[in-house]
Amino acid sequence: MTQTLTRRRGATSVPLARRTGPRGADVRAGYTFLLPWLLGFIVLTVGPMLSSLYLSFTNYNLFEAPKWIGFDNYVNLFSDDRFLQSVQVTLSYVVFGTPLKLAAALAVALLLNNATRGQGFYRSAFYAPSLIGASVSIAIVWKAMFGDNGPVDQGLSFFGINLGGWVGNPNMTMPMMILLTVWQFGAPMVIFLAGLKQIPTELYEAASMDGAGRVRKFVNITFPMLSPVVFFNLLLETIHAFQIFASAYIISNGEGGPAGSTLFYTLYLYLRGFSDFRMGYASAMAWLLVIVVGIITLLFFRTSKSWVHYSGDSR
Amino acid sequence: MISRRNFLTTVAVGTVSAAALAACGQSPSQQGSAQNPVTLNYTWWGNDDRAERTRKAIDLFQSKNPDIKINGNFTDFAGYWQKRATEAAGGGLPDVMQWDLSYLRDYAQRNQLLDLGTVKINLDGFDKTLLPSGQVRGKTYGIPTSTNAFAVYYDPAKLKEIGVAEPTGKWSYAEYKKWLGDVGAKSGGKYFGGADFTGVWWQFNIWLRQKNIQAFTDEGKLGFSKDNLKEWWSLASDLRGTPAIIPPDRATQLKPKSAFGANAAASESTWDNFMAAYLKDSGAKELKLVPVPSDDQGNLGLFLKPSMLMVASAKTKYKEAAARFIDFMVNDPEVGNIFKTSRGVPASKTQREGTTFEGADKAVVDYEKSIEKYLKDAPQPPIVGFGTLEAAFLRTSEDLNYGKLTIDGAVDQWFKEAEDVIKQNA
Numbered sequence: 001m002t003q004t005l006t007r008r009r010g011a012t013s014v015p016l017a018r019r020t021g022p023r024g025a026d027v028r029a030g031y032t033f034l035l036p037w038l039l040g041f042i043v044l045t046v047g048p049m050l051s052s053l054y055l056s057f058t059n060y061n062l063f064e065a066p067k068w069i070g071f072d073n074y075v076n077l078f079s080d081d082r083f084l085q086s087v088q089v090t091l092s093y094v095v096f097g098t099p100l101k102l103a104a105a106l107a108v109a110l111l112l113n114n115a116t117r118g119q120g121f122y123r124s125a126f127y128a129p130s131l132i133g134a135s136v137s138i139a140i141v142w143k144a145m146f147g148d149n150g151p152v153d154q155g156l157s158f159f160g161i162n163l164g165g166w167v168g169n170p171n172m173t174m175p176m177m178i179l180l181t182v183w184q185f186g187a188p189m190v191i192f193l194a195g196l197k198q199i200p201t202e203l204y205e206a207a208s209m210d211g212a213g214r215v216r217k218f219v220n221i222t223f224p225m226l227s228p229v230v231f232f233n234l235l236l237e238t239i240h241a242f243q244i245f246a247s248a249y250i251i252s253n254g255e256g257g258p259a260g261s262t263l264f265y266t267l268y269l270y271l272r273g274f275s276d277f278r279m280g281y282a283s284a285m286a287w288l289l290v291i292v293v294g295i296i297t298l299l300f301f302r303t304s305k306s307w308v309h310y311s312g313d314s315r
Numbered sequence: 316m317i318s319r320r321n322f323l324t325t326v327a328v329g330t331v332s333a334a335a336l337a338a339c340g341q342s343p344s345q346q347g348s349a350q351n352p353v354t355l356n357y358t359w360w361g362n363d364d365r366a367e368r369t370r371k372a373i374d375l376f377q378s379k380n381p382d383i384k385i386n387g388n389f390t391d392f393a394g395y396w397q398k399r400a401t402e403a404a405g406g407g408l409p410d411v412m413q414w415d416l417s418y419l420r421d422y423a424q425r426n427q428l429l430d431l432g433t434v435k436i437n438l439d440g441f442d443k444t445l446l447p448s449g450q451v452r453g454k455t456y457g458i459p460t461s462t463n464a465f466a467v468y469y470d471p472a473k474l475k476e477i478g479v480a481e482p483t484g485k486w487s488y489a490e491y492k493k494w495l496g497d498v499g500a501k502s503g504g505k506y507f508g509g510a511d512f513t514g515v516w517w518q519f520n521i522w523l524r525q526k527n528i529q530a531f532t533d534e535g536k537l538g539f540s541k542d543n544l545k546e547w548w549s550l551a552s553d554l555r556g557t558p559a560i561i562p563p564d565r566a567t568q569l570k571p572k573s574a575f576g577a578n579a580a581a582s583e584s585t586w587d588n589f590m591a592a593y594l595k596d597s598g599a600k601e602l603k604l605v606p607v608p609s610d611d612q613g614n615l616g617l618f619l620k621p622s623m624l625m626v627a628s629a630k631t632k633y634k635e636a637a638a639r640f641i642d643f644m645v646n647d648p649e650v651g652n653i654f655k656t657s658r659g660v661p662a663s664k665t666q667r668e669g670t671t672f673e674g675a676d677k678a679v680v681d682y683e684k685s686i687e688k689y690l691k692d693a694p695q696p697p698i699v700g701f702g703t704l705e706a707a708f709l710r711t712s713e714d715l716n717y718g719k720l721t722i723d724g725a726v727d728q729w730f731k732e733a734e735d736v737i738k739q740n741a
Contacts, residue, residue: 059739062404063425081728148568168564170717254393255710258567259717274397276703277421278739 056283066280073284083285085260086268089174093264094241097178102233105185109192110222123193130186139180139250143167146176167251170261177262180247188233195229196222227308235300242293245270265289346635347382353633354384355640359413360395364591364657371653376643383636396702403427408628411637414457416448416621417705419696423451429627431455434638437646440663448621448693457624458645461659463586464619464683464690465521466604467491468593473581477502484605491608492554498581499558507561509582510574513551514712516705518584518607522547524616524691525609535698535741537733545726548715555716563716572596587679588622588659594675602675604682606689615689622659656680700736707732 031038056073058066077083108126112119132138146152148165156163166172203221212220223230245266248256256263256271265285273282347353359369366389373385388409390398396418402408408427422428432455438446441459449457467482474481479497486494495508512518520530529538554560561574569576575583576596583593584607593602609615625644627637644650648669651661656679661667672680698704711729714720720728 061425061740062400063422063427148565164564165568168567170719253570255706257710257713258563259714259719274400275706276700276736277400 052283052286055280056287058280059278060280060283061277062279063277069280073281074288076281077284077288082260082263082268086256086263086265089261089263090242090244090265092174093177093181093244094238096174097181098234098237098241100178101182101185101237102188102230104182105188105233106192106230108185109189109196110218112189112193113196123190126189127186130184136246136250139247142176142180142247143251146172168258170259173251173258173261177244177248177251181241181244188237191229191233192226195226199225224309225311228310231300231304231308235297238296238300239293242289347384347633349381352382352384353636354386355411355631355633355636356386356388356409357411357640358388358390358395358409360390360392361413362391362592364595365389368653368657372644372650375647375649375653376640379643380639383633383640385640406630408630410631410633411625411627411640413460414624414626416457416624416696417702419449419457419624419626420451420699420701422626423454423456423696424699427629428456429629429631429634429637431458431627431638431641434627434634436638436642440646440665440667442619442662442664444692445619445621445662447695449624449696451696457621457626458641459621459624459662460645461588461622461654461656461662462619462683463588463622463659464617464686465517465584465607466587466682467582467584467607468575468589468602468604469582470575470597470599471601471603472599473502473506473578474498477506477581479581481603482605485612486608487610487612488550488608492550492559495554495559495582496557499560502558502581504558506578507565507574507580508554508559509561509580509584510566511551511555511560511563511712511716512584513548514709514716515584516708517586519544519547519708520694521607521616522609524618525611525614527614530694531698536737537730541726541730544729545722548712548722548725552722560716563713567713586620586622586659587682588656590675590679591655591657602678604678606686615686616691617686617689618691618693619683620693621662698737699740703736704733 055066057068057070059069059072060066112122112126115122129138144150146166148168150165153163153165163169163172166176199222203225204217207217207221243266244264248262248264248267249270252258252262252267254267254271256267266289269282269285269289272278272285357373359365361369369387369389373387377383377385392415399408399412399418399422403422403425414422419428431449436458438458445459445462446455449455449459467484469482471481477498479494479501482491482494498506498508523530523539523543526543528543532538551560556562561580565579566574569579573583573585573593573596574580576593578597578599587604590602590604593599606615606617625641627634627641631637645661646663646665648666651666651670654661655670655672656676660680660683661670707729711720711725715722715725
């Protein structure tokens with residue numbers, strides 16, 4: 001009783017005293033345990049990011065001291081044909097690749113959700129590609145599959161479609177890259193699957209009694225109930241798509257070819273920095289990407305109010 | 316995989332670890348002894364074949380110099396320069412490095428390389444016209460290991476198979492083009508004549524020399540005009556899309572092999588030290604070399620270029636040891652016998668005369684002898700940023716082959732990039 005009283009009095013009359021109490025010790029302990037990560041975060045992430053922000057306003061070739069040039073790098077970007085090409089390539093990858101990947105993930109998740117036997121096996125099997133997908137070996141395999149006389153070329157020829165190798169054809173490299181990302185739908189699929197399990201079955205039962213068909217149920221129950229998960233996946237995959245690098249680097253031998261068709265944003269950034277020694281320019285590209293992805297994320301959050309339904313919402 | 320964040324982290328980690336390594340490298344004594352040898356880091360680019368030969372050379376050096384240990388490391392050509400850039404930024408370039416003419420000025424002018432005039436390396440065996448190619452602003456930064464000359468390769472067996480006569484090497488560009496067309500037409504689609512020769516910077520450079528035009532002025536500006544480049548790229552405009560030259564989509568898919576190495580074309584113009592690599596890639600029994608075409612048979616525009624140079628880092632702690640290793644690599648006859656012509660023909664007379672050349676190696680040496688009377692001085696190290704320009708040249712020509720650019724558009728685009736690079740590095 002006395003203890004409670006003192007504590008309460010301490011809390012109301014001298015609020016700062018709480019810090020030295022048991023909770024303050026907790027906080028200290030918490031930060032102590034956090035320290036290794038925090039140090040790494042500041043030294044390896046925040047520090048380099050800030051220094052790249054500074055470099056983006058300079059002309060820096062890695063050898064000599066950076067020269068301050070103000071916004072020149074940012075301005076010059078827009079008269080650089082290769083930069084504009086890289087923006088176009090990346091945007092078409094994001095705009096077509098991401099929705100396709102999510103659609104594939106959702107479709108497979110719906111199928112798996114209904115499966116009664118062997119669900120664990122199928123889930124692992126479909127998830128596997130996204131575990132190995134970012135690796136160098138897969139990009140190499142992909143290149144071989146879509147090359148001249150590769151399995152894809154031969155398979156299509158069997159049906160009378162003669163496209164030749166996709167790898168050397170500037171019009172076919174983008175579909176090839178998109179197929180590569182769609183194939184790695186495992187991660188969003190698992191999240192969709194978890195979301196599907198959360199939807200109460202009585203909703204479907206009630207809808208069945210009202211005579212709703214499969215499509216009706218999907219449009220009016222599944223999708224709205226799943227919308228927070230859809231939103232989460234959309235956000236994550238969009239950001240992820242902007243950052244594509246390794247597969248493009250491998251498939252084009254680090255050149256972004258043929259004819260600039262795989263010159264993704266990050267690949268051009270890398271080439272500018274490490275092949276042309278223009279670190280200031282590359283830093284400006286990096287920061288422009290941060291800003292654009294930030295704006296897109298913000299837009300997603302703004303529009304989400306009209307289509308994402310959280311449980312407990314009245315809308 | 317490099318995402319934006321990882322990219323920055325990579326730079327930071329690279330910088331920090333390079334700094335840490337540099338700190339660890341400090342040693343009280345700069346001289347090693349057999350009991351306590353100093354360790355030199357040495358790095359080169361190349362394939363497995365070169366790695367094997369280099370290891371042999373390193374073993375030999377270590378047995379002769381027990382007070383020095385060589386820690387060798389290699390990558391492919393493209394990755395090589397990206398790695399050097401990061402190391403240089405962190406102040407941790409390896410002690411001794413294999414180097415390319417295209418990048419000599421970039422690093423020498425920025426004080427990254429050791430002035431080799433300050434250490435003892437025997438240069439008696441070197442041709443005096445070759446040494447300037449390792450010099451920047453009057454100081455020697457690179458010692459050529461070997462020389463190469465530009466040539467047209469062809470496979471005699473393929474020509475016999477399709478019934479086309481072997482070229483004599485005394486040809487004008489018109490004859491060369493007709494020959495390429497003949498190969499493409501007579502092989503019935505089996506072989507293309509060659510790759511688009513106008514995409515190769517050095518052949519353009521040689522063509523300019525045939526017209527007595529300097530590629531770069533002494534002030535580091537472009538020495539040729541848009542019209543020159545337009546004329547050059549137009550040279551092949553009636554060949555593109557015909558069997559005379561391989562279409563770009565085929566060529567792209569054969570990478571990293573060349574069309575010639577992959578047996579898709581009967582000829583290829585490039586440096587003569589590719590012989591060993593081409594023999595291995597194509598499996599051909601014999602490949603032959605002839606000079607590139609010239610419309611002025613009195614001036615072939617050819618020259619011996621250092622195929623690679625040996626350089627040392629300006630920050631190396633062991634200058635004397637580094638010099639001894641470089642001296643060994645460029646002068647020792649046994650090293651010549653290990654590498655043969657896979658680095659090019661040995662530049663030092665001591666090494667060249669101590670090496671026995673047979674078969675394909677002999678063909679390369681003979682080719683360089685046969686063009687001796689046409690050779691002119693080697694060009695000085697090209698301008699800062701030349702590596703970027705050379706890559707842009709090839710890329711623009713590829714876009715031309717894909718039909719993404721007109722010749723005028725291609726010329727404008729390359730000049731824009733070139734002027735930008737020159738302005739950047741002025």
